[in-house]
Amino acid sequence: MAFGYAFPMRVTVLFFGVLKELLASESQTLILPSGATVEAVLEHYRQLLPQQIDLWPALAIAVNRSYAARACGREGDGVVADRRAACRRAAELHH
Amino acid sequence: MELSLIDAPRADGRPNYTIDAVRTLKAGLATGDELFCLMGADSFLSIGKWYRSNDLLVACDFVVASRPGFDLSRVAAALPPNISVASSDTQEGDNLVLSLRNAAHRESRLYLLPDLREQASASGVRESLQRGVQTRGELDPAVAAYIREHGLYKETREF
Numbered sequence: 001m002a003f004g005y006a007f008p009m010r011v012t013v014l015f016f017g018v019l020k021e022l023l024a025s026e027s028q029t030l031i032l033p034s035g036a037t038v039e040a041v042l043e044h045y046r047q048l049l050p051q052q053i054d055l056w057p058a059l060a061i062a063v064n065r066s067y068a069a070r071a072c073g074r075e076g077d078g079v080v081a082d083r084r085a086a087c088r089r090a091a092e093l094h095h
Numbered sequence: 096m097e098l099s100l101i102d103a104p105r106a107d108g109r110p111n112y113t114i115d116a117v118r119t120l121k122a123g124l125a126t127g128d129e130l131f132c133l134m135g136a137d138s139f140l141s142i143g144k145w146y147r148s149n150d151l152l153v154a155c156d157f158v159v160a161s162r163p164g165f166d167l168s169r170v171a172a173a174l175p176p177n178i179s180v181a182s183s184d185t186q187e188g189d190n191l192v193l194s195l196r197n198a199a200h201r202e203s204r205l206y207l208l209p210d211l212r213e214q215a216s217a218s219g220v221r222e223s224l225q226r227g228v229q230t231r232g233e234l235d236p237a238v239a240a241y242i243r244e245h246g247l248y249k250e251t252r253e254f
Contacts, residue, residue, distance in 0.1 A: 014104075017138075018138050018141055018145075020110055020111075020112070021112060021113060021141070021144065021145035021146055022141055022144050022145070024110060024146060025110055026104050026105075026108065026109075026110050026111070052141050052144075054137040054140050054141075055137070055138075055141065057218070058137070058216070058217060058218050060217070060218075060221060066249075067221065067225070067247060067248040067249065
C-alpha cells in the first residue's frame, strides 16, 4: 500500500458509455499524487459534472483491465469509466 | 443476438459517439427494419448533454426503462430544448409512449417502461462476484463460467 503524496503519478482515464458522451472524449490523462485513490479520480469527474448525480452510484471501475473497488492506483495506471459492465480495454472507469 | 464492436474506440482517437453508432447501424438496415436505442432512465436523464443529442433523439426510437418509484416526469424534463413532445402521451399496455420532434420536424418515439421490477442490478452482481458469493441466477451459466475462469470482478491489485 502506498503512503504519502510526495510523487505525482500520471493516470490515463478511459471513458465509455454515458461518460464518453458527457466528457466528449475517449480518454484523459490526470496527474495525481502518489497514493491517490480511484475515489479521487471519481471526485475529479464529479466536480466536472456536478449535475449528473444519478451517474455515479452504478459506476464500474477497472484499473489496468482489472475490476476495482474505490481503491487506488499507481504511476502509469489506466482507469476506465463506463456505465456498461461489459467493458473493453485497459484501465477503465465504467458507467 | 451477436456481439458488435460498432461503438468500440475508433482508431483515429475521435470519440465514437452514440449518434455515430446509430447512423452506422441504420446504414446497414433493410427497408422496414426498426432500430431502438435501449437505456436505463438514469442514463437518459443526461441525454441533453450527449453529443448532438438533438439529432440522436430523432435518429431512432428509444426505449427507456425505469425501476419502481422513478419519477417519469424527469425523463421529459431531461429532453434538450430543441426537442419537443410532438403528440399527447399514449399508453401501450403498461408503457407510456411519447412522440418526439426536433426543429426540423423529424420525429421519433420514446417508449417509457415504468416500474421495471427486476431485482437484479449490475452493481449487486459485481459485488457478489467480488466477494465470491454465488450470484442468484442473474447470469447466464456460460457468462458466469467465463467470469469464474478469468477471475473477473475480483480485486486483483494490491495498492
